Amino acid sequence: MATTDSLAATLAAKQPRLLAAFQHIIKQNHLAHAYLFAGMEGAGQPELARWIAQRLFCLHVVDDQPDGTCEECLRIANGSHPDIVTVAPDGQSIKVDQVRYLKSEFSKSAVEGNRKLFIIEDAEKMTASAANSLLKFIEEPSGNVTAFLLTTNKQLILPTIISRTQVIEFPPLNAQALQQTFEAAGITPPMAQMLRGLTNSVTQAQALLEEDWLPQAAQALWRWFDQVVKGEPRSFVAVQVNLVGLAKDASHQSVMLDLIAALFQDLLQLHFQVDEQQELTFGQYASELTALTDQLGSRQLVEATELALTAKRQLASNISFQNVLEGLTLKLWPIFQTNA
Known part of the structure; x- marks a missing residue:
């Protein structure tokens, strides 16, 4: 107490x-x-x-x-x-x-x-x-x-x-208060920054950090994301090989899809310069994300973000996590094949 x-x-x-x-x-x-x-x-x-x-x-x-x-x-x-x-x-x-x-x-x-x-x-x-x-x-x-x-x-x-x-x-909670709350609980600033978009709860945040789960998930998602935007076929294989094994239960699957949506929202924020004061969820990849915004058009980014947000609803409709991610990967490829 x-x-x-x-x-x-x-x-x-x-x-x-x-x-x-x-x-x-x-x-x-x-x-x-x-x-x-x-x-x-x-x-x-x-x-x-x-x-x-x-x-x-x-x-x-x-x-x-x-x-x-x-x-x-x-x-x-x-x-x-x-x-x-x-x-x-x-x-x-x-x-x-x-x-x-x-x-x-x-x-x-x-x-x-x-x-x-x-x-x-x-x-x-x-x-x-x-x-x-x-x-x-x-x-x-x-x-x-x-x-x-x-x-x-x-x-x-x-x-x-x-x-x-x-x-x-x-x-x-506002972003600053939540960041302070997480850091006061011993969470590193980069992880606290990522967790702010996932939960207001210190207990939930610490649960996501158990056994280094969140850092591993973020790294695996970034590799998948980098392959997807380059249209690499191995990104489809990465779903089963790297992502599915990290999200074995419904709560982790939900968080994984939230992180995917956050990645695309980070891109949108950088592209449209919506709020320069708002820190990115994937701040550790800020330079790579900024470079991507120079290569991608507004239509591509908006369409991709809409697909990422739809994936969460598909999971709630009892479509398997693997099928949701594989379907998302296939739909994202053509979006990034042509620069706007």
Whole structure:
């Protein structure tokens, strides 16, 4: 569990506006009884919920910030405060017995004070019956109770839940904040730069770096890409020999296609000079990409990028990863055979 200082610093970097908003809400005693925190993984939903808990229970608040050293703050940081009930999925879903536990806790008074908080992580993983069982509390809250439902997929939350909570949308992190977050977690700047286009989550980023997977994938993709734009037939063979073996599961296959799309988007960015401040996903190949933009026309680049983006949809339509990449390779060849 993060300390108070690191929570505040993380939120100041990730979601400064939301942090300031809840500082004001709590100071004015206008906290609602139920919130839905929605945004990408890594956008700061759990951190803000825990910061609110510490701010509400802290014994020595200073400048609208919990001090981080009092007994209440430390117990919240350790996940051991009796008046803060946290529920997370057990496996793939939030189970029936967890919901029963929640319902029983809703009916109880605070153990030590006059306030009680509920934090439901991955709320989209509640079954419909589980979510419906929360409606009574959300509709008719009793006592000084606040619930925070956290989600990375609002589309999977029941409309009845959404309509009865205050929905707080967590915007994606800006590039600088995300770069700093990744580097603070020990990720090298070049890898952090590449990962920014793939995830907001440090956990996911570190998983992609396990066993040096991302650097290997990037190198293999670059070799394939270089062969494709030169129209070399061996690029078709490279799909099975080099790429398929690196993407053995659905998540890695999805990331691989995201990286391919990012490569072509890097080319577009350089060609059209869309945003000189925006760093390239494949920044380590900037000189090669710049040289390519001098050889390729706008029509070629736009058409190729559209094909790369379509590949992700094909994978979602249950076409095999190998077939998607082989088909993409064959469609890209003629685009690059004629310079515009």
